[in-house]
Amino acid sequence: MDDPEYSARPLAGYFFEHYRLGQKFHHATPRTITQGDVALYLALTGSRLTLHCSEPFAQSLGYPSMPVDDLLVFHIAFGKTVPDISYNAVANLGYADCRFLQPVFIGDTLRTETEIIGLKDNSSGKTGVVYVRSDCFNQHGEMVLTWIRWVMVHRLNAATTPRTMTLGAIDAPPHVPPEAIATPAYLKPVAGMTLVTGSARFWEDYAAANAEELGNPKAADASWQFEPIKHPAGMTIEESDHTLATRLYQNTARVHFDLHHMKDSRFARRLVYGGHVMSICRALSYDGLENVLSIVAINSGTHHNPTFAGDTLFAISLPVLKWPINAQVGALRLHLVGYKNIDPNTAAFADAAEHLKVLSLDYTVLMPRRPK
Numbered sequence: 001m002d003d004p005e006y007s008a009r010p011l012a013g014y015f016f017e018h019y020r021l022g023q024k025f026h027h028a029t030p031r032t033i034t035q036g037d038v039a040l041y042l043a044l045t046g047s048r049l050t051l052h053c054s055e056p057f058a059q060s061l062g063y064p065s066m067p068v069d070d071l072l073v074f075h076i077a078f079g080k081t082v083p084d085i086s087y088n089a090v091a092n093l094g095y096a097d098c099r100f101l102q103p104v105f106i107g108d109t110l111r112t113e114t115e116i117i118g119l120k121d122n123s124s125g126k127t128g129v130v131y132v133r134s135d136c137f138n139q140h141g142e143m144v145l146t147w148i149r150w151v152m153v154h155r156l157n158a159a160t161t162p163r164t165m166t167l168g169a170i171d172a173p174p175h176v177p178p179e180a181i182a183t184p185a186y187l188k189p190v191a192g193m194t195l196v197t198g199s200a201r202f203w204e205d206y207a208a209a210n211a212e213e214l215g216n217p218k219a220a221d222a223s224w225q226f227e228p229i230k231h232p233a234g235m236t237i238e239e240s241d242h243t244l245a246t247r248l249y250q251n252t253a254r255v256h257f258d259l260h261h262m263k264d265s266r267f268a269r270r271l272v273y274g275g276h277v278m279s280i281c282r283a284l285s286y287d288g289l290e291n292v293l294s295i296v297a298i299n300s301g302t303h304h305n306p307t308f309a310g311d312t313l314f315a316i317s318l319p320v321l322k323w324p325i326n327a328q329v330g331a332l333r334l335h336l337v338g339y340k341n342i343d344p345n346t347a348a349f350a351d352a353a354e355h356l357k358v359l360s361l362d363y364t365v366l367m368p369r370r371p372k
Helices: 035-045 055-060 070-085 191-197 239-248 274-284
Strands: 024-026 089-100 109-121 127-137 143-154 294-303 312-324 329-340 357-368
Touching: 024 070, 035 070, 035 239, 035 274, 055 191, 070 089, 070 109, 070 127, 070 143, 070 274, 070 294, 109 143, 239 274, 274 294, 274 312, 274 329, 274 357
Parallel strands: none
Antiparallel strands: 024 109, 089 143, 089 294, 109 127, 127 143, 294 357, 312 329, 329 357
């Protein structure tokens, strides 16, 4: 961290009153991504995204080697921030303006920096919300990922007169605009890729608002217009799965791994890291979105309800917007909704869905266009 006053992290972690607007952190422990990290991530999430499973397939698309799964990169970069930002968190509340700027490969070393861009006391005086912008860099100093998030953090001492919101320049658009989407210049889908992915659904086959509607307020939040993709499978989260995942990401937030600490909480048990919920729901979305190549943006994300070991997750995807990138690739904006313990394909879903919703993730992916 830049300021000498806070150069040494408190042993008990930072609490809300330790933060101030403009504060910057250079987070400890850069992380070199290994083949073992990738293999363990596949085992914990069940991901089948072909680009992150097959080296020959990745090379056939123009990549020098198989890139690391975008969400694994996000979780590792996120994990670097936790000791300084959310060690004493109540909950991570949301994300915005997350941009994946270039691929990460096995052997790359990642480090993360964060700036405090907003602070807000809660009315209880016991907690506050911290808004941050984090940037992740590889070993060459190239930025590979940037995002905004906000997290509720405990106060060290309850405030009798909570402060009003103190916000800096939180410049988060409702969605990452097309001109900010980063696409590798060498990416060129091949005609025979459907034999590898098992699906002949291309960018053209998904019903969504066209690019010219991007300025239409209804189109910007019009997921209800389009036919949802109800992904058929569910996945039950085991205690060992989510605790191993939390350690893989080096996420030290106490709510995820310290059962003794959580016994006195209102849940009396550990919470599953919300990012792991994201990964499970994305893995479930493979059926119906088999030809997705990579995530290029997370426009927004919200964790609605906590997830615990023993919960079974299901997912629905709603295509919202799409626009062409070039003759070979198009962008597709999706709204991924995760639910626990209710199958979207059953009659009971309509009545129970809202209070069993655990995730809303608005994100943008690259998808091959139909060969001509």
